[in-house]
Amino acid sequence: MDVSEIEKLAHLARLNINDETIDETAKSITGVLALVDQLQAANTDGTAPMAHPLDAIQKLRIDEVSEPNQRERFQAIAPATEDGLYLVPKVIE
Amino acid sequence: MEWETVIGLEIHVQLATKTKIFSGSSITFGAEPNTQACAIDLAMPGTLPSPNEQAFRFATMFGLAVNAEIGKRSVFERKNYFYPDLPKGYQTTQLAEPIVGRGYVDLQLEGGRTKRVGIHHAHLEEDAGKSLHEDYHGMSGIDLNRAGTPLIEVVTDPDMRTSEEAVAFARKLHSLVTSLGICDGEMSQGSMRFDVNISVRPKGQEELGTRTETKNLNSFRFMERCIHQEVERQIEVLEDGGTIKQETRLYDGDTHTARSMRSKEEANDYRYFPCPDLLPVIIDDDYIEAVRKMLPELPDARQARFEATFGLSNYDAGSLSADAATSAFFESTAAACGDAKLAANWVMGEVSARLNSEELSIAAAKVSPEQLAGLIVRIKDQTISNKIAKTVFEAMWDGEGNADEIIEAKGLKQVSDSGALEKIVDEVIANNSAQVENYRSADESKRPKMLGFFVGQAMKASRGQANPQQLNAILLAKLEG
Amino acid sequence: MHNLTIAEISQKLKAKEFSSVEVTEHFLNRIESLDPNYNAFISVTREQALAQARAADIKLAAGDTHIMCGVPFSHKDIFCTDGVKTTCGSKMLDNFVPPYNATVVENYLNAGAVMLGKTNMDEFAMGSSNETSYFGAVKNPWDTNCVPGGSSGGSAASVAARLTPGATASDTGGSIRQPAALCGITGIKPTYGRVSRWGMIAFASSLDQGGVMTRTAKDSAIMLNVMASYDSKDSTCVDQPLEDYTANLGDSLEGVTIGIPKEYFGEGLNPGTLAAVEAAIKLYEAAGAKIKSISLPHTGLSVPAYYVIAPAECSANLSRFDGVRYGYRCDNPKDLEDLYKRSRGEGFGDEVKRRILVGTYCLSAGYYDAYYGKAQQVRRLIKQDFDDAFKQVDVIMGPTSPSPAFEFGSKGDDPVAMYLEDIYTIATNLAGLPGMSIPCGMVDNKPVGLQLIGNFFAEAKLLNLAHQFQQRTDFHQQAPADIA
Known part of the structure; x- marks a missing residue:
């Protein structure tokens, strides 16, 4: 994860990252991504993604x-x- | 080179629910800014969405009306982007599992041609608020009343080849959603908004050209103009050896021009993912069948019925059946006056002309079906002529009362008393002796044409109130005699 | 008076031994004099508390029998309180006074309980040490050089220091159980969906769950009875009959099967912690429980899966903090983008920003399947591990945290070292299961927590097992040396 990638993400997330700390941010995020990359070793063939702990269905509100x-x-x-x-500051479309 | 145009539409249809898609806020149009924006709509911390049952029913109705598969499991996702009219910083919408799947709409085009346009899918989502660009010390104002209004976004296949087809589709969709009662169809209020995807390609080429998307079209007229302009622009660029840039363009209804949207220039990465605050919505066959049973008559069925029951022409039946409110107005008028053809003529004629000139919807017509029927009855029983009836209609529209009151007050009753008519005819003959001579000496074949002069004079003398058939008969008898 | 449990305070209020105003004032005074040592509170609501206490005294005099009527307690500053500043530990919400109550807050109001104040926490509940709070770290009453754990560190420390008889809290990856362990108190995270999330400021919606922290299991049962409810305003809240969690506390341990997952006793576990946990398990065995060795094979993937799912959800949940409708707004934004970037850049702390960036990355085009999609699949594997385990055992036990409270700053700048603090607690959140931590021993004068994990909606069983342990031990009664 280099500085330019961090800048791209920071723009998507609309976050100002200080120039002084951006290297540090890049380093720590690289560390976190190394941690989550352990997922790639998991065998998930045929496993459905799980979005919620409970297999509940949505209730609807009366209008x-x-x-x-x-x-x-x-x-x-x-x-x-x-x-x-x-x-808000002027919206330009 | 000969070019072929390829058009696909995305239509945002605001649903006519009482409340928002995820909150119990009202969605009445025209309220004071931010008075219909509750904590959920304002994305206050800790608030959670609560989906509206009616929105699902309406979406299901739509799906059935366009012959679509209904998504028995539909899932809301978050579409992430920052904009001041989007309080949560994401729009809750559907992507992978929408409520309405593949379907189609059949169009009738000029000259009896038909065309099938594929519906790719339609999904439920929330509308955004509005940015008001009047100047607040160099700032924009944000009104979130519209934020969270339920929408279905209908996405078509790129099946249309001309602006005529695109407009016919748009009109058909308008007709469908208003007939279903799921949208008020008020395009000037943004109840239906069209985004048009346009590309051109050399005729015969399989591969699609680069497309542009023009947003913010809220009238059929704008849509037609916009397509013409954009197709011309693209062809011009290509013929000059240029390339089309994939971009989002914004149509300005005041200047009738479209321009590239600055804010959409950057490549968006919406980072969709299933909304963890909401669960899958499950719909079963029983529900779908119950909704199907509740479906009102749809425009195609209504058109067929108008032709069969009232003996209307295909064209008349088509134009009267397109819009639910117009259909109802016509049917009420026809029932009250007992003459469907006259009712049809008046609704498509005078009523529609006045609505157009005053830019009113039929719901706001200043003459009720009962009033119009009252007028038609007086034409039928020959109390007034067609011509006088138009005067009476104008007066009714201006609020001067019912047909009978106006006829009475203005003394517009048709003169059918043969004694009175004979007197008028005698006067006309006496005052125009030269013309009478001419007539009598003229060749038989030329006489009918010359008769018009005397009819006009007599009509004038009766202030337009003479019963025309009777007048004709008396004139003929006296002139021939 | 501050050594009394909620059950005891309730009983003495009804016996008119003291009034709600008296007990409330006692705790308010303690907070005033002692909290500067711990920094456990962000807001202390003295006037409101006394008004609530006076109202409770009138209700008690009129015969109100609700067990929490007039009993003081505290809310984690993640629950929105109408008219009372709710910060979520962030500069972003330093000025935020909600115009509505969380459902949990309503439930305690309806019970007549008296809120003393709002407790400190890691910013937006992101942290395991309370060091990310904008309002400064909370200190562990057992050793003020050490962290109290997080994110509910303020709730944990205030209960341990007897500044409040009980506190609400929330748990996304261990935020109730880990600080409960590090502060030597009792805490329970119920089944996902048991407690309404309405008005509880979201970190990761599919993992967040409200719960309680007290000194005893019985008090947790009392507080959870008030907190749990079905709420139609939270679509993920479960419409399941409520039960009286105090009803089965006395059930025997005879015949209960306890599963011991071998993955919770591997490398990285502090030997002192291990010894205390093993002793606790032996005690259960001696009291009639059957002990069975089990395996939860995907445990090692729970931290990686969590650090995709939680940041992804938080990256969207925290987009609403944009400086437009409430909360922090930067000075003189030069344009819209500047308003967003500086309001968020200045309003959020480093850890929050880091997680937003990680979440944004995991959801971005081209990475979704490899990260978010994969993590959701692994989440199912983790849940299946538990499903399999609960076919053989009634409850699972192990350490809550790999080691006792650590010193401030000791995890350095490496976020991953901090994330591994929650290695034993995170899987429970991914699966949605209820979990508890109870004090079970000491290492170097610092408490050790025993974790109990139950099947869906087995809160009563967990509370029963915890209560039975506390009937036989006094770890839950021990107090830090300088707490009188």
């Missing part, structure tokens, strides 16, 4: 409105709002 407007409460903890909108 009835249950949520009142709580905008004031929710926006009281927001970093930047105006006219009921959350503000």
